[in-house]
Amino acid sequence: MPYESPTHTVERSLRATTGAKIVAGVDEVGRGAWAGPVSVCAAVTGLRRAPEGLTDSxxxxxxxxxALAGELEGWVTAYAFGHSSPEEIDELGMTAALRLAAVRxxxxxxxxxxxxILDGKHDYLGAPWKVRTVIKGDQSCVCVAAASVLAKVRRDAMMAELGVGHExxxxxxxxxxxxxxxxxxxAERGPTPYHRLSWAYLDGLPQWQHLKKVRVPVRGNVTEIEGQLGFDF
Structure with a gap:
């Protein structure tokens, strides 16, 4: 299916209207998974021409x-990943866990x-970050598309590693x-240590429902939560 190549239009607008010199594109992967972390990539690309074929992962x-992720690693100005573990997702809820991963x-x-520039219509980052949300930003904005590809490839590799011993x-x-x-x-083996145990999929597995966790909201800001719940993949 043909698609339009992403551009720097939003980034140029931010530079013109806010004076921003460094603009990062942010995208997530893993929000709807039953197992594994929710992962976020932040990518800074500047205004250079994007690699051929760059789009939403x-x-x-x-x-x-x-292959494109390998090319992007040497092309982007800077990039970094943040992850929130299944335990953090269970304890904090997805929105707070997603923000935690993005801040990381x-x-x-x-x-x-x-x-x-945040993909989607919901600003889950908030202050003190200056955020522009863009629906389908992973298709229209170069830096967000780069973050999308890098995040997807990194998390897929992580999940393949976590699957060793759980084939x-x-x-x-x-x-x-x-x-x-x-x-x-x-249904046969029950959840692994990498599963999110507060999620509804356990409701359809009567033999494992006793493992389901009830989330108790954690009060405090992201900095406080991060100190309480450190996790490193």
Whole structure:
């Protein structure tokens, strides 16, 4: 299916209207998975011409996506990843866990961005970050498309590693997302240490419902939460 190449239009607008010199694109992957972290990439690309074929990672074949990620690693000005673990997702809820992962990614950059382009319509980052949300930003904005590809390839690799010893769950194929093989393995073996135990999929597995966690909201800001719940993949 043909698609339009992403541009620097939004980034140029931010530079003109806010004076931002360093703009980071941010995208996430893993929000809808049953297992594994939610992962975020923050990428700074400047205004250089994008590599050929760059677009939303979901529109790319796996081999092409992996090859493009390798190209992007040497092309982007800077990039960093942030992850929130299944335990953090269970305890904090997805929105707070997603923000935590995004802050970790942004703070992992060698320079602090003056502005952030966030894929989607919901600003889950908020102050003190200066955020511009863009629906389908992973298709229209170069820096967000780069973040999309890098995040997807990194998390897929992580899930393949987590699947070693849990081959029935086929994490290398489904990346922790729902699939027939994943569901069958859950029914037979129950959740692995990498599963999100507060999620509704356990409601359909009566033999494992006793493992389901009830989330108790954690009060405090992201900095306080990060200190309480450190996790490193």
């Amino acid at each position: 979901k529109l790319l074949a796996p081999k092409r996506r992996t 990614a942004l703070e992992g950059l060698p320079v602090r961005p003056d502005a952030v 029935d769950f086929c994490f290398a194929d489904n990346a922790g997302y729902p699939s027939p093989a994943h569901q069958a393995a859950l």
